Amino acid sequence: MPRPVIETLATGDEVVNGDIVDGNAAYASRQLAGRGLLVTRHTALPDDTVALEAGIREIGARASLCVVSGGLGPTEDDLTPDVVARILGVPLEVDAEALGRMEERFARAGYRLSSNNLRSVSVPAGTEVLQNEAGTAPGFTATIGGCLFFFLPGVPTEYRFFVDAHLLPRVGRLWPGGFGAVVQLKTLGWGESHLAERFEDFPRLFPLIRVGYRAKAPEVWLKLTCEAASRSEALAFLEPAVTEAERRLGPSIFGRDEQELDGIVHGLLRDRAATLAVAESCTGGLISSLLTRHPGASDVFIGGVVAYSNALKEHLLGVPSSVLGRHGAVSPETAEAMAAGAANRTGAQFALSVTGIAGPTGATPGKPVGLVYLGLAYRTAGGAILVRTLERRFRGGRERVQRASALTALEMLRRHLLGLPELEPAP
Amino acid sequence: MPRPVIETLATGDEVVNGDIVDGNAAYASRQLAGRGLLVTRHTALPDDTVALEAGIREIGARASLCVVSGGLGPTEDDLTPDVVARILGVPLEVDAEALGRMEERFARAGYRLSSNNLRSVSVPAGTEVLQNEAGTAPGFTATIGGCLFFFLPGVPTEYRFFVDAHLLPRVGRLWPGGFGAVVQLKTLGWGESHLAERFEDFPRLFPLIRVGYRAKAPEVWLKLTCEAASRSEALAFLEPAVTEAERRLGPSIFGRDEQELDGIVHGLLRDRAATLAVAESCTGGLISSLLTRHPGASDVFIGGVVAYSNALKEHLLGVPSSVLGRHGAVSPETAEAMAAGAANRTGAQFALSVTGIAGPTGATPGKPVGLVYLGLAYRTAGGAILVRTLERRFRGGRERVQRASALTALEMLRRHLLGLPELEPAP
DSSP: OOOOOEEEEEEOHHHHTTSSOOOHHHHHHHHHHTTTOOEEEEEEEOSOHHHHHHHHHHHHHHOSEEEEEOOOSSSTTOOHHHHHHHHHTOOEEEOHHHHHHHHHHHHHHTOOOOTTHHHHTEEETTSEEEOOSSSSSOEEEEEETTEEEEEEOSSHHHHHHHIIIIIHHHHHHHSTTOSEEEEEEEEESOOHHHHHHHTTTHHHHOTTOEEEEEEETTEEEEEEEEEOSSHHHHHHHHHHHHHHHHHHHGGGEEEETTOOHHHHHHHHHHHTTOOEEEEESTTTTHHHHHHTTSTTGGGTEEEEEEEOSHHHHHHHHOOOHHHHHHHOSSSHHHHHHHHHHHHHHHOOSEEEEEEEOOSSSOOBTTBOTTEEEEEEEEEOTTSOEEEEEEEEEOOSOHHHHHHHHHHHHHHHHHHHHHTOOOOOSOO | OOOOOEEEEEEOHHHHTTSSOOOHHHHHHHHHHTTTOOEEEEEEEOSOHHHHHHHHHHHHHHOSEEEEEOOOSSSTTOOHHHHHHHHHTOOEEEOHHHHHHHHHHHHHHTOOOOTTHHHHTEEETTSEEEOOSSSSSOEEEEEETTEEEEEEOSSHHHHHHHIIIIIHHHHHHHSTTOSEEEEEEEEESOOHHHHHHHTTTHHHHOTTOEEEEEEETTEEEEEEEEEOSSHHHHHHHHHHHHHHHHHHHGGGEEEETTOOHHHHHHHHHHHTTOOEEEEESTTTTHHHHHHTTSTTGGGTEEEEEEEOSHHHHHHHHOOOHHHHHHHOSSSHHHHHHHHHHHHHHHOOSEEEEEEEOOSSSOOBTTBOTTEEEEEEEEEOTTSOEEEEEEEEEOOSOHHHHHHHHHHHHHHHHHHHHHTOOOOOSOO
């Protein structure tokens, strides 16, 4: 079976003008890659009928499958159905089922139908309509040139619904074997170029495997890709390479593929019926926010304190004023007292603390921007609270220091929960 | 002067495979749009020399300016300099200044140079080298076809440095007048289609202005675009339309263009030398996290409590157990007690609270997923703490409910600080 050429197209002035960052193309690409179908090009075009028509025809001449997002909706700048209707030489028509669903939805929510809403349930006549169970505008498919186009709404939750419910089942029927596979090992504790050095011999050892890297501080992801006649053949080629990579990387691998560190830590705590509290200074609620993204967070996450001021560190966490006075807020001693205080005051089994200088202001002599102290408090069998601390000096801007701090704290906890070697003192 | 055709190109398997969402193209586009230069196409291609060479030649034949990100770095999958050297028919050479900077940087950080690092300071011979003050790999420019290409690193902090320090000054010299302008009014409190209905007459009233919408719940942005012979001419055409739009939208406009609600609230508090604390339940630290993104957050943000469990609501915020028992954790009474408790315990002048059901679990009879109560505590001249609460029923998944809750809480505070009418009870 010929290997399909797969592309994505995002439409919208808001995308090409940079008002929004398009995450839809990435979502579809990731889901397709998981089935061994690699996307080879992303395009974004403005809300402009001429540019859209030319772009759709161009992709139609080049690709076998294209996933389009945006331009289906109630407003004047939603042009996709018009453009497709013109290319196909058919009129637009209201889809009765989509209209019925919309009327029902609106009635339930107590909204009234505006004159614009009819536009969002109109599709080019004769196309295959894909019903929207996550919103209002239906999607549709059409073949243009040699390419099957999926036209989907741009609202991310709706787009994802269509990818999962309509696109993936279809590609599973079209290309049931797939053509390749990808395994991604996610690490924390290594720099990208030092990781790459460790894998310089991989192309020689595993000539069918492509090695790639992705650094998103403090994480570095190792990506092993294999294209083959089928997904199962690719996975067979990948297996020894993955085993060897796991051997070399050891405990620094925290997850694989779609896994994220906060999700992994959440799962480990849940499996152990353990509870966590946090005491955050320079990360300002980021650890809490990462953990509470997950449904069921309340099973493991008790809560915590964002103690930006020294007064709050004393008052809500019980950090002794003598510790703050002698060592300063950014010190291993304060990190230790914050973690112990959070465990103590909340009754949680584990507590994480962060205190540091996220920048760009706040540096003092001997305490530069990026200096961060992390604390992990845990309870012994006898009920005593012990604390382990770690110093880090992160590079980059404020958000990068905050992110690196939050994730490194979670990694401390992951290694502790799994009984793995601690993170090394130097980064 | 002819209007330039401007495009962006992102390179990298991690982009087309969806492992990362490329925010670089959006950043350059936004910065260029602010100077009246509208980008008309984004493309992303994999780490593949054949695809990259074809893509760069294709853009060279079509565009006048292209901003490329990625593929400059130490690893084998960083192909851009090789591809450009091949297109130009020149060898790669190490840039002496970039090498010197890298050696200095590494020595300062105590890192050792790996054999791969020489790759990252190599550029096609004869190209204009752009020094990197935010990282290691230099950028470079080259003219291919009729197009000036800026080849920049893909690491976002480095990419942004090059856009600000190298790209924008150059385009300012190339097209000093610009060709258009964009004004974006950001609102909270309206749905997209009802907002659009209010502006149906705009194309007739202001025929030179293009009207667009962008919904990112709970925000809806109104975007007014004008293309003209120069940026100043475009701004003159835009002025009456912006004035009329402001009149129609009134207090629901919270900001313009690049402004974000959390930044605006931070600025308002700072101007008033006022302090804020938060008590978050279902938003799990998101409000804290939004506020502490801003340098100098500690001037206005004291901190707060993420009180996921009832015990923490009682213990750290002083919510009476009778209130929790009689009305439940998700109730206006609890939101009120949380806000008052946060103000009281931290001494802050203002406090925001959120309690609700972010979903997908946690719904009970009469309390559906998406039901959220928000509280705003403030102090009277006499020092008493008053609290105002608001009920909302947000639609969408967990992250959307959390985001909508956090931003609506900030909007309550913005309106209060500015003496504007309160948000209406129904959404």
